[in-house]
Amino acid sequence: MLPSILFLSTQPDQGRALLEVTDSASRVDRRDQYELQDLDLASYRAVIISMMADQRYLQSCAAQLDTYLQHGGWITVNGHIALPFLPELKPFKAIPNPSLDDFRLQAKNDHPVFAGIKVDELNRRRGVAGFWARGANPPPTGAQVLNTMKQGDVPVDWVYRRPGGGCLFMHSGNDMWVTALDDSINHKLFTQLLDWIGEGVQ
Amino acid sequence: MSRIAVTYGGTYFHHETYCCPPFSEQVDELLYLPELSDAALQQYDAIIVSCRSNPRFLQPLADRWLAYLQAGGTLVVFAECGVQNWLPGIEFHPKTVNYWWWLEDGAEHDIQPTNLDHSLFQCLTHKDMTWHYHGTFTPPEGATVLLQHPDGSSVLFDDRTSYAGRLIVTTLDPSFHHGSHFMPAATRFLHGFLPWLRQEVERD
Numbered sequence: 001m002l003p004s005i006l007f008l009s010t011q012p013d014q015g016r017a018l019l020e021v022t023d024s025a026s027r028v029d030r031r032d033q034y035e036l037q038d039l040d041l042a043s044y045r046a047v048i049i050s051m052m053a054d055q056r057y058l059q060s061c062a063a064q065l066d067t068y069l070q071h072g073g074w075i076t077v078n079g080h081i082a083l084p085f086l087p088e089l090k091p092f093k094a095i096p097n098p099s100l101d102d103f104r105l106q107a108k109n110d111h112p113v114f115a116g117i118k119v120d121e122l123n124r125r126r127g128v129a130g131f132w133a134r135g136a137n138p139p140p141t142g143a144q145v146l147n148t149m150k151q152g153d154v155p156v157d158w159v160y161r162r163p164g165g166g167c168l169f170m171h172s173g174n175d176m177w178v179t180a181l182d183d184s185i186n187h188k189l190f191t192q193l194l195d196w197i198g199e200g201v202q
Numbered sequence: 203m204s205r206i207a208v209t210y211g212g213t214y215f216h217h218e219t220y221c222c223p224p225f226s227e228q229v230d231e232l233l234y235l236p237e238l239s240d241a242a243l244q245q246y247d248a249i250i251v252s253c254r255s256n257p258r259f260l261q262p263l264a265d266r267w268l269a270y271l272q273a274g275g276t277l278v279v280f281a282e283c284g285v286q287n288w289l290p291g292i293e294f295h296p297k298t299v300n301y302w303w304w305l306e307d308g309a310e311h312d313i314q315p316t317n318l319d320h321s322l323f324q325c326l327t328h329k330d331m332t333w334h335y336h337g338t339f340t341p342p343e344g345a346t347v348l349l350q351h352p353d354g355s356s357v358l359f360d361d362r363t364s365y366a367g368r369l370i371v372t373t374l375d376p377s378f379h380h381g382s383h384f385m386p387a388a389t390r391f392l393h394g395f396l397p398w399l400r401q402e403v404e405r406d
Binding site for chain 1: 211212213214215217218221234235236254256258382383384
């Protein structure tokens with residue numbers, strides 16, 4: 001069975017070790033981001049975009065990505081939106097003058113990607129806050145907000161379902177699979193993301 | 203009028219740092235990495251290779267970076283660009299990145315400033331240059347070491363002897379962290395470093 005999820009790598013080895021340790025290589029096709037324009041996205045269930053992506057290049061592929069969503073594709077985006085490459089995306093807004101408490105993460109709605117994860121522990125490592133997120137990419141109207149900061153005000157993680165079936169999963173911070181100090185949490189998040197995509201359950 | 207260019211990979215942190223205030227006003231041109239091979243490097247008095255610029259676009263231009271330095275240009279290279287693979291005479295030493303040193307009792311960063319009469323220290327304090335570092339270098343012979351690791355290797359050096367031009371290399375990553383809203387020291391570093399660089403190229 002061919003890999004059904006496209007992972008756009010931004011460096012030659014990005015994601016290689018992750019796929020190996022999570023035993024995901026059969027499910028994920030890791031390709032260089034600059035191959036995107038030459039790929040037939042219709043052959044993928046989902047596309048995963050890293051925080052390190054060249055968003056200027058993604059903008060040049062905006063029509064391709066929009067069409068892919070329009071035809072029911074799923075796209076997962078990590079990072080801060082600086083150059084929107086889909087009509088639903090808006091530039092990142094950092095929390096102004098955040099307190100430590102503002103960085104505390106709250107689970108607003110349950111989601112399979114975060115099942116069994118203590119969400120409120122994701123944004124801290126050894127007492128230092130901000131590893132998961134420092135603000136949010138504003139969600140479009142109709143998005144389901146999953147996790148928030150600043151006592152519920154800042155929508156860090158959200159899911160938006162286009163009429164017609166396309167799905168956009170947003171994480172407004174560091175790549176979901178690198179943020180926890182405990183790698184087992186990082187691997188669990190990544191694996192659960194793949195499982196959720198694979199099940200196709202919205 | 204001097205011209206300072208910076209490499210730009212389209213990442214959010216490059217964009218936030220070099221396309222948004224306050225630092226957008228301190229660079230004159232962006233060099234988009236996938237189009238770097240088309241750039242006429244010689245027209246710039248200084249080029250900053252921004253942190254985490256993808257080496258796949260830098261390495262093929264090794265001869266041109268050398269020519270730029272030999273022709274008198276000022277080249278600044280921030281962390282995670284693989285500079286040891288596209289410029290001669292630089293040996294890289296990987297180190298485990300210690301993000302937590304300041305949490306230890308009586309913590310003092312292991313990197314110490316040296317050659318304190320260097321003009322950069324008129325614009326930056328030790329604190330402005332302190333967060334963490336991504337490895338160290340053994341610099342070319344004759345380079346001035348400005349931040350030194352206990353083992354004698356360097357986190358930041360200024361080489362004015364190897365070329366007619368000037369090479370400044372560091373394993374600090376200010377644009378990644380300023381652009382990520384995630385390290386106030388990185389922002390302070392850029393507030394001091396960029397005007398200093400402008401002043402240096404205009405004086406030379």
